[in-house]
Amino acid sequence: MSTQNDARFDVEAYRRAIEETDADTMIAMFRDDADLEMFDKRTPPGSPAVLHGKEAIEPVVRELCGREMTHEVLTVAVDGDHVAYTERCVYPDGGMVMSNTMLDLSDGAIAHQTTVQAWDEEAHDRIETAGFESPDERQAFDHGHAEIVRLGGHNVTRLTFEPGWRWSEHRREEAGTDLCMLAHSLLVLSGTLRVRMEDGTEAEASTGRLAYIPPGHDAWVVGDETVMAIDWTGND
Known part of the structure; x- marks a missing residue:
């Protein structure tokens, strides 16, 4: 296999950026119209996570670089305008994530990234308690936010x-799909949420109701009351 690629893409600089969690350098190496696909147990081949454009990719890269873990690029293979590498990430508790990534280059920048990843399932033999007053992660988005607590190895x-x-x-552009492709198991704490599936089926879940929502749906708030819900599906 050739070890030459488009000379304007610096493979070693990209490797260093991964291992040093240098989000700015990594983001700068994507084309503005780049696509990113990710496959794992949450987003299988039938419904991968797909992001379109650098603007959508940037917050994901920054979130990954902000995690408390080490990143190590184990192997790199270059063939013209294609770069493949294997990465190992390790959390402080020893939990490990392994991934294989293929980069397709165009004009010296990343035009398309495909990543397949898998991680250790955590073993838990002790009682754990937690609360949303100090979540492990908080994600803000237009007209709402999500607070994430990791408990028993799941989110x-x-x-x-x-x-x-x-x-x-408010979420379609960021997700890069026309419908939400995640499943949700919800307990609605307040308000009313209406859901429409791709086939046109609709249902509502109001305060105190449980709901399972499969992938491939749109959803919206009904009325003037804020919707608050607990999602224990484990999209982690």
């Missing part, structure tokens, strides 16, 4: 959607 999320929020209006 539990408290979702808050303000009046006027709709997935197809």
Whole structure:
């Protein structure tokens, strides 16, 4: 296999940026119209996570670089305008994530990235308690936010959607898909959420109701009351 690629793309600089969690350098090496696809147990081949454009890719790269873990690029193979590498990430507790990534280059920048990843399932033999007053992660978005607590090796999320929020209006561009491709198991704490599936089926979940929502849906807040819900599906 050739070890030459487009001379304007610096493979070693990209390797250093990964290992040093240099988000600025990594983001700068994407084309403005780049695509990123990610496959794992949450987003299988039938419904991968797909991001379109550097603007959508940037917050994901920054979130990954901000995690408390070490990054090590183990192997790199270069063939013309294609770069493949294997990466190992290790959390402080020893939990490990392994990934294989293919970069397709154009004009010296990343035009398309495909990543396949897998991680250790955590073994838990002790009682754990946690609260949303100090979440492990908080994600803000237009008309709402998500607070994420990691418990028993899984994520539990408290979702808050303000009046006027709709997935197809406020999350579609970031997700890069026409519909939400994640499954959700919800307990609605307040407000009313209406869901429409791709086949046109609709249902509502109001305060105190449980709901399972499969991938391939739109959702929106009904009325003037903020929706708050607990999602224990474990989209982690």
